Amino acid sequence: MKQKRWCGLNAKEGTIMAGLFMMMVSIMQLIFDVGNFRYLKPPFTSDSTNNRGSSLQIFTIGSTVLTCLTIVAVILLFLAIWKEIFWGVAGYITWIFLNELSNICLMSFLLPELDRLPKSMRALEWFGLITRLLSHIFWMMFVTSHAINLYKVSRNTDDPLKNERKTPPKLKFAKVKELGV
Template sequence: MLNIRSLCSRLKKLLSGDVCGLNAKEGTIVAGLFMLMVSIMQLIFEAGHFRYLKAHFRSTDNDYSNLFAFCIGTITFTCLTIIAVILLFLFIWKELFWGVAGYITWIFLYEISKICFLSILMPGNSGLPSSVKALEWFGLTMRLLSHIFWMLFVTAYAIELYKISRNTDDSSKNKRKTPPKLKFAKVKELGV
């Protein structure tokens, strides 16, 4: 039986980034590896689209300009995402808050651009089989659902880095108060 108290404790554990035996930093690394794997798969998929379009473009007189724009745009954004993942690993290593926060921003921009590409540049009469369009939308949906899970880790790690950077930037918190130096007299001065 699930009660409110156990639900709240599970949500706190989830939001703290300690899920599946991973802390926030480890989860961020795995999130980067996940996005790297997905990006490589997306590049392979879009290269297949590109080969398909080149073969069919020569044999027919149909206008494939939207599909070419879709393929080029998707390949460009995917290559930029691979660069963003590599930079994420660098920012994790250097423990830079702004880099991890920038990665979160990039993922949101990437997914919004993918939704726009799919809805605008891939119309119903594009020339691709309907199974490919369905696969594109399915891939987008699954990636969005996966990002919800992985962004918990990345956001928790960004918050940790922000707290660390805020504490190190505040010089008044860093100064340790040392006790006053005590002066001890030498034996000769005491007259013993």
């Protein structure tokens, strides 16, 4: 099997780099999310700001939970790369898609309501989401390619009959002495 290389990396190396990238981004996002907890105030405020306070709580806690689950997904990705498990890499692709879709929904519905967050922080949240989405396009080429390679290998090793190379039956030709010529 010919190994394709993009940017000097083959599919497995690119998948490892994608995992390292996502781990770094997740840790940075977790630090940012924990910093948003300082804008939470006790829920014993007036009724007009209580609804917005609950939106901030939902946004901050939801974003933190998604980030922590992403860190777990990256650790499972590294385990799947090490053990060469197709479903682990395919599960990571699915998780990244669902995670980013959840982040888009969370930010689209809750972020405009949050008056407690400064506008610069809201802009920074959107900038982080957009740059992360653009970088996923690049890294998912490697992860998807590695998942396809693992699928091909696992498909061939699951059935022992497929491993045996089918050869045509050997034809026996008579020698000149046997023909009596």
